[in-house]
Amino acid sequence: MSTITSAAATDDGCRNHNDVITVEHVSFAYQHKQVMENVSFSVKERDFIGLIGTNGAGKTTLLRMIVGLHKPSSGQIRLFGEPVGKFKEWERIGYVPQRNAFNPQFPATVHEVVLSGLYGRKKLFKRLNRGDHTKASDAMDAMGITDLGEKRIGQLSGGQQQRVFLARALINSPSLLILDEPTVGIDAETQESFFHMIKHMHQHHNMTFLMVSHDMEMIRGYLGEEPASSAGKLHFYIKHSHETQDCVESNLAHSLKGLRERMEGGREVIAIGNSN
Ligand SMILES: [Zn+2]
Numbered sequence: 001m002s003t004i005t006s007a008a009a010t011d012d013g014c015r016n017h018n019d020v021i022t023v024e025h026v027s028f029a030y031q032h033k034q035v036m037e038n039v040s041f042s043v044k045e046r047d048f049i050g051l052i053g054t055n056g057a058g059k060t061t062l063l064r065m066i067v068g069l070h071k072p073s074s075g076q077i078r079l080f081g082e083p084v085g086k087f088k089e090w091e092r093i094g095y096v097p098q099r100n101a102f103n104p105q106f107p108a109t110v111h112e113v114v115l116s117g118l119y120g121r122k123k124l125f126k127r128l129n130r131g132d133h134t135k136a137s138d139a140m141d142a143m144g145i146t147d148l149g150e151k152r153i154g155q156l157s158g159g160q161q162q163r164v165f166l167a168r169a170l171i172n173s174p175s176l177l178i179l180d181e182p183t184v185g186i187d188a189e190t191q192e193s194f195f196h197m198i199k200h201m202h203q204h205h206n207m208t209f210l211m212v213s214h215d216m217e218m219i220r221g222y223l224g225e226e227p228a229s230s231a232g233k234l235h236f237y238i239k240h241s242h243e244t245q246d247c248v249e250s251n252l253a254h255s256l257k258g259l260r261e262r263m264e265g266g267r268e269v270i271a272i273g274n275s276n
C-alpha cells in the first residue's frame with residue numbers, strides 16, 4: 001500500500017460516499033432546559049467520528065436521537081438518507097449505549113444476549129441457523145467472553161457486561177457502529193483489543209463509526225490532535241479512511257490476530273524470564 005495518495009483520486013472516490021448520518025439544525029430541550037441548539041453535522045461512509053464534550057453537552061442525547069430513542073425538539077435526522085422515524089434497516093446499525101448495570105435476575109444468558117444482536121428490532125422470533133451461531137461464537141471470541149456464554153448476564157461484572165454488549169453490536173458486522181463510552185469499566189487489555197479491532201474494521205472493512213469517548217489518548221492517537229469541527233459544546237474529531245479494501249476475512253476475530261500474537265509473544269517472554 002502506498003503512503004502517497006493521489007489527492008485527485010481520493011477526492012473522486014470520496015465524492016461517491018453516501019451520507020450515513022445527517023443531523024440538520026437539531027435542537028433538544030428537556031424539562032424547559034435547552035440541552036442542544038441548532039446542531040448540524042454529517043457522517044459519511046468510511047468516516048470515524050469521535051465526539052467529545054463536557055458533561056451536559058448532550059452527547060448521549062444526540063446518540064439516542066440518532067437511533068430514534070429521543071425525538072429532537074426541532075430539526076431533522078436521517079440515517080442512510082431516510083428520516084429516522086421511517087428508517088427500518090436497523091440491522092445495519094450497531095449501537096452500544098452507555099453502560100448500565102443489569103438486574104442479576106435478568107433472564108437471559110450471555111449467549112442469548114449476543115445472539116439478540118442478529119434479530120434487529122422486528123424479527124424477534126426469527127429462527128436461528130448454524131451461521132448465526134458461528135457469528136455469535138466469533139463475536140464472543142473476539143471480545144474474550146467465550147467462557148461466559150451460559151452465565152446469566154446479570155451475574156457478570158460491569159466490565160464483562162460491557163464486553164457482551166460490544167459483541168452484541170458487532171455480531172451483524174454493521175455498516176455503522178454507534179458507541180457511547182464503549183470502554184468505560186473494561187480492563188486495559190480488552191480496551192486495547194477493542195480499539196485495535198474497530199480501527200481495523202474502519203480501515204479495511206468499510207465500517208463507519210460515531211463514538212462518544214473521553215479517552216483522549218485513543219481519540220488523538222487515531223483521529224488527530226484537534227477537532228475538525230465544533231457545534232456548541234460538542235467537538236467532532238474526524239478521520240476518513242480511504243484504504244484499499246483488501247482484507248477478505250469476514251469474521252471478527254481475525255482483526256485481532258496480529259495483536260494477540262504480540263500479546264502472547266510478550267507473555268512467553270515473561271514466562272521464560274520467570275522460569276530462569
Ligand atoms: Zn473516501
Ligand SMILES: [Zn+2]
Nearest residue numbers: 204247249255
Ligand atoms: Zn480484516
